[in-house]
Amino acid sequence: MELNEKTTTAILEWYDEKWNLPGLLRKKIPLTPETSLTTGRYPWARETGDEIMKDYFNRFSVDDTGFDFLRYWPPETGMWPNCLRPRALRVEIKDPEPLTLSMLIESAKAGRWLY
Numbered sequence: 001m002e003l004n005e006k007t008t009t010a011i012l013e014w015y016d017e018k019w020n021l022p023g024l025l026r027k028k029i030p031l032t033p034e035t036s037l038t039t040g041r042y043p044w045a046r047e048t049g050d051e052i053m054k055d056y057f058n059r060f061s062v063d064d065t066g067f068d069f070l071r072y073w074p075p076e077t078g079m080w081p082n083c084l085r086p087r088a089l090r091v092e093i094k095d096p097e098p099l100t101l102s103m104l105i106e107s108a109k110a111g112r113w114l115y
Contacts, residue, residue, distance in 0.1 A: 004109060007060075008033070011105050014059065019052055033102035038072045043096070046073040056104055063112035072099040 012031055022028050029035070029042055037044050037052065044052060050069065057064045074094040082090045107114045 007109050008105050011056075011060065011101065011108055014056075015052075015101060015104075018055070019048075031101065033100065033105060035101050036098045037101075038096040038099045040098075046076075049073045049099075056108075060104075060108040061111065062107050065113065066115075067113040072096050 012033075016028070016031055020028050020031060037049060049072065053064075053067070053069065056062065057067075074096055075091045077091050077093065082093075085091075103115050
């Protein structure tokens with residue numbers, strides 16, 4: 001098995017064993033390199049997303065210099081809608097960009113965040 005295949009397998013296995021656990025009412029989600037952590041049917045909450053990405057950068061020795069967490073998990077309005085906030089405290093509502101396992105795989109191969 002060459003290095004690229006080993007990296008792909010290692011990341012898919014890491015994610016499947018540590019983060020793709022079955023819930024009380026659901027089975028494990030089928031994984032592909034196009035599985036997204038931030039969009040689709042099963043997006044992760046910001047707090048869990050932070051844990052996943054910290055674990056990923058440490059475990060696979062990926063330089064996180066170019067990684068923008070808010071691009072993939074933008075701020076949420078929370079309990080108070082923007083109409084009840086002062087202008088200075090309003091949150092811009094943005095859809096998250098997809099963060100896929102293939103992005104994690106390619107960045108691990110390069111040793112730095114590519115996206």
